[in-house]
Amino acid sequence: MNPLYILLSRVLLILVGCWLLNNAANSAESLRLGNPGEPETLDPHRYNLRLEETILTDLFLGLTTFDAHGQIVPGAAAAWTTSDNGLIWTFNLRRGLKWSDGEPLTAADFVYAFRRLLAPETAASLAYFMYPLRNAEAVNSGELPAEELGVRAVDEHTLVISLEAPYPHLAERLLYPTGYPVPAHVIKEVGDAWVKPKNWVSNGAYRLEDWQPQSHVTLVRNKHFFDPATIERVIYHPLANEQSSYNRYRAKEVHAISNFPSGELDRIRKNLASHLRLSPLLSIVYLVFNTTTPPFDDVRVREALALVIEPEILTEKVQRSGNIANGSFVPANVVDYDPAVMPHLHLDENARREKAITLLREAGYGTDNPLRVTMRYVSGMEAKKTQLAIASFWKNIGVETQLHHAELKVHFADLRQGDFQVAQAGWFGENNAEHYLGLLVSDTGNINYGRYANPAYDALMAAARQQADVNSRNKLLRKAEALGIAEYPVVPLYSVTIRRLVDPAITGWYENSRDVHPVRFLGWR
Amino acid sequence: MVRYLLIRLGLTLLTFWLIVTVVFFLMRLAPGGPFDGERRLPPEVETNLRAAYNLDQSLPRQYIDYLAMLGRGDLGPSFRQKDFSVNELVATGLPVSLTIGGLALLIATTVGIAVGLKAGLAPNTRTDTWLMGLTNVGMALPTIIVAPLLVLIFGVALGWLPTGGIGSFNHYILPPIALAMPFTAAIARLTRGSVVETLSEGHLQTARAKGLPESLIIRRHILPIALLPVVSYLGPAAAALLTGSVVIEQVFELPGIGRYLVQGALNRDYTLVMGVVVVYAALILLFNLLVDLAYVRMDPRIRLQT
Numbered sequence: 001m002n003p004l005y006i007l008l009s010r011v012l013l014i015l016v017g018c019w020l021l022n023n024a025a026n027s028a029e030s031l032r033l034g035n036p037g038e039p040e041t042l043d044p045h046r047y048n049l050r051l052e053e054t055i056l057t058d059l060f061l062g063l064t065t066f067d068a069h070g071q072i073v074p075g076a077a078a079a080w081t082t083s084d085n086g087l088i089w090t091f092n093l094r095r096g097l098k099w100s101d102g103e104p105l106t107a108a109d110f111v112y113a114f115r116r117l118l119a120p121e122t123a124a125s126l127a128y129f130m131y132p133l134r135n136a137e138a139v140n141s142g143e144l145p146a147e148e149l150g151v152r153a154v155d156e157h158t159l160v161i162s163l164e165a166p167y168p169h170l171a172e173r174l175l176y177p178t179g180y181p182v183p184a185h186v187i188k189e190v191g192d193a194w195v196k197p198k199n200w201v202s203n204g205a206y207r208l209e210d211w212q213p214q215s216h217v218t219l220v221r222n223k224h225f226f227d228p229a230t231i232e233r234v235i236y237h238p239l240a241n242e243q244s245s246y247n248r249y250r251a252k253e254v255h256a257i258s259n260f261p262s263g264e265l266d267r268i269r270k271n272l273a274s275h276l277r278l279s280p281l282l283s284i285v286y287l288v289f290n291t292t293t294p295p296f297d298d299v300r301v302r303e304a305l306a307l308v309i310e311p312e313i314l315t316e317k318v319q320r321s322g323n324i325a326n327g328s329f330v331p332a333n334v335v336d337y338d339p340a341v342m343p344h345l346h347l348d349e350n351a352r353r354e355k356a357i358t359l360l361r362e363a364g365y366g367t368d369n370p371l372r373v374t375m376r377y378v379s380g381m382e383a384k385k386t387q388l389a390i391a392s393f394w395k396n397i398g399v400e401t402q403l404h405h406a407e408l409k410v411h412f413a414d415l416r417q418g419d420f421q422v423a424q425a426g427w428f429g430e431n432n433a434e435h436y437l438g439l440l441v442s443d444t445g446n447i448n449y450g451r452y453a454n455p456a457y458d459a460l461m462a463a464a465r466q467q468a469d470v471n472s473r474n475k476l477l478r479k480a481e482a483l484g485i486a487e488y489p490v491v492p493l494y495s496v497t498i499r500r501l502v503d504p505a506i507t508g509w510y511e512n513s514r515d516v517h518p519v520r521f522l523g524w525r
Numbered sequence: 526m527v528r529y530l531l532i533r534l535g536l537t538l539l540t541f542w543l544i545v546t547v548v549f550f551l552m553r554l555a556p557g558g559p560f561d562g563e564r565r566l567p568p569e570v571e572t573n574l575r576a577a578y579n580l581d582q583s584l585p586r587q588y589i590d591y592l593a594m595l596g597r598g599d600l601g602p603s604f605r606q607k608d609f610s611v612n613e614l615v616a617t618g619l620p621v622s623l624t625i626g627g628l629a630l631l632i633a634t635t636v637g638i639a640v641g642l643k644a645g646l647a648p649n650t651r652t653d654t655w656l657m658g659l660t661n662v663g664m665a666l667p668t669i670i671v672a673p674l675l676v677l678i679f680g681v682a683l684g685w686l687p688t689g690g691i692g693s694f695n696h697y698i699l700p701p702i703a704l705a706m707p708f709t710a711a712i713a714r715l716t717r718g719s720v721v722e723t724l725s726e727g728h729l730q731t732a733r734a735k736g737l738p739e740s741l742i743i744r745r746h747i748l749p750i751a752l753l754p755v756v757s758y759l760g761p762a763a764a765a766l767l768t769g770s771v772v773i774e775q776v777f778e779l780p781g782i783g784r785y786l787v788q789g790a791l792n793r794d795y796t797l798v799m800g801v802v803v804v805y806a807a808l809i810l811l812f813n814l815l816v817d818l819a820y821v822r823m824d825p826r827i828r829l830q831t
Binding site for chain 2 (some may be wrong): 213
């Protein structure tokens with residue numbers, strides 16, 4: 001056939017298809033959600049982004065899972081026990097678990113999944129999430145065969161995981177898609193094509209029905225799920241642009257969006273108050289100093305610059321987008337942990353300013369020899385306003401700041417190479433202090449952007465990592481944090497708040513610090 | 526004619542190869558890599574990823590591998606859309622882009638020629654001034670402003686049409702209009718100009734003297750001549766419309782290949798960007814070739830020279 005005809009028929013087909021799809025999708029049952037971008041993969045072992053996590057949470061069920069409030073609850077495992085030394089975890093699976101094609105799901109499926117995640121050929125970018133498992137790192141780097149991984153099925157319903165060192169946060173680690181099972185029986189048959197909608201099999205409340213890149217991902221209820229969801233069909237639209245996201249919400253084309261222009265916040269508070277959902281995310285945005293080169297190899301200079309930054313002014317006056325000022329490196333909304341704030345916070349503004357000037361003078365900078373620094377940040381309006389404000393804080397103590405912005409990838413590539421003086425950075429994720437404090441350990445590698453190295457800090461972190469008990473672990477972590485923050489390798493600024501608009505007709509939507517809203521708990525009013 | 530065709534074809538292929546080569550190396554020069562994500566990668570994981578995507582080879586080796594792959598019609602796996610090959614992505618995105626571009630081309634030519642003819646047949650009247658004033662506005666307003674304005678007016682304020690995405694026939698109304706606007710204006714101005722010029726030609730007087738009806742004169746004696754410059758403009762215009770919807774696809778969040786190009790470039794998705802550029806280049810070269818051939822057919826002077 002003439003290629004032109006093929007093309008024309010495709011065009012025609014797409015028009016007809018869209019028409020049909022539109023009619024199907026307009027049925028009242030479908031929930032349309034805006035997601036802040038296009039998923040790069042729906043293979044839970046290859047994922048990397050939060051926006052993929054959102055969809056994967058609906059498609060799969062790990063050993064542990066979230067409830068509607070973002071709390072950790074039993075998932076595929078009904079219960080679990082931990083050995084006294086914290087090294088052996090035994091999970092008892094729910095009875096009667098099934099894949100979305102009706103096949104039974106057993107402990108062996110989890111063994112297969114963990115081995116697949118850590119196999120070098122899978123090239124899983126987040127494989128290290130499971131490094132607490134015994135031999136995981138060696139398996140991932142190809143030094144040991146997959147069979148040596150610390151996970152085995154005792155019988156159909158019992159899974160035993162053994163660890164390298166005690167890790168009390170394992171239940172939290174297993175929440176992530178890296179801990180999800182994948183259908184071995186399908187993958188053995190069709191290989192990597194198992195992620196195509198036509199081959200799709202998963203074990204969550206939903207299964208994949210359709211995926212048109214840059215347009216939509218459609219999920220449909222999995223009738224084999226043990227606790228069937230209310231909503232029949234969910235359609236995720238990639239809405240990366242805040243303005244178009246907001247437009248589509250206002251035009252009632254989607255039921256919820258996960259971003260809108262921060263400048264609209266005041267207007268929304270007035271006109272769409274019942275739609276507005278602000279959830280402070282477990283996250284920290286901070287400034288990082290390159291501690292290996294002048295001027296920031298001098299702790300006095302780092303402290304001086306930290307002293308005059310007013311995080312509340314940044315969030316309340318400059319950004320006005322709901323972000324929350326945070327004086328510790330571990331976000332304040334991490335539960336069961338009492339974060340150590342920067343030591344200068346009890347001083348008043350004038351005292352801090354005087355001290356900063358004195359410190360700078362001692363380090364050799366003054367009016368005749370002003371400190372000149374270059375600050376890097378990720379391109380964007382809000383970041384620009386924030387960095388300008390910081391530069392003006394510094395101007396007050398005679399520091400001249402040059403701003404340099406770059407798109408996200410370039411920015412972080414530069415940071416990892418240590419090619420910066422002072423820069424904006426961020427970290428988000430888990431509800432445990434170690435997740436954040438680990439960034440400042442000297443052997444963490446290039447994401448310890450500032451190459452901070454303090455043997456005393458490292459020793460405290462290493463000691464904490466040997467504790468099986470969360471409380472004694474946290475005590476050591478807090479000591480480490482207090483020690484580290486007093487040397488100002490970083491200046492914590494604020495926690496990010498996710499700004500959403502949610503149709504008030506949706507029930508079961510609760511704010512939580514993980515910002516998870518599994519669709520299986522949602523319904524219509 | 527055959528010799529002309531062969532030379533043109535050879536030049537086209539050479540250009541194509543040059544584009545592929547330049548883009549291949551330019552992409553690799555950009556700082557940052559395809560696997561830099563929100564989260565860190567330990568070195569062993571990065572090694573695994575680089576091996577999986579053939580990035581552990583030397584650059585010349587990768588280049589040769591890529592050309593070989595291209596020769597087989599395979600655009601490779603996408604680095605970032607890991608569940609799709611670039612061929613699959615282009616196959617889903619190209620029809621969307623072509624639909625938008627095709628509709629825009631239709632609007633631009635029909636409306637553009639009609640307006641140009643209307644103005645050109647009555648030069649320097651009020652209608653002419655008015656229409657040409659409008660085309661000035663159409664050409665001056667950039668798409669990046671017109672498109673969001675259309676969304677705000679017809680999508681958000683009036684609620685008549687969807688603000689973005691695909692899904693129904695209604696989704697295909699605003700984007701082609703926004704895309705076609707500057708081209709419609711340009712075609713209208715071009716048509717008007719050459720209609721006015723044609724009007725002064727002697728053979729029209731002969732035609733009128735023979736008593737031919739005005740509609741026939743327009744159809745047979747004015748349009749074929751007046752449209753020559755329009756046809757030569759149509760080649761690049763068609764290519765620009767079918768491929769130049771990058772901005773439109775961003776504003777209306779359309780899943781076309783223009784959006785892939787932007788996303789791919791931001792994500793350092795080497796193969797996806799290469800794939801889209803290859804398709805764009807092929808289309809543009811093809812249209813230019815077609816226009817050259819059409820020109821040879823339409824204008825006897827060129828036929829004589831070859």
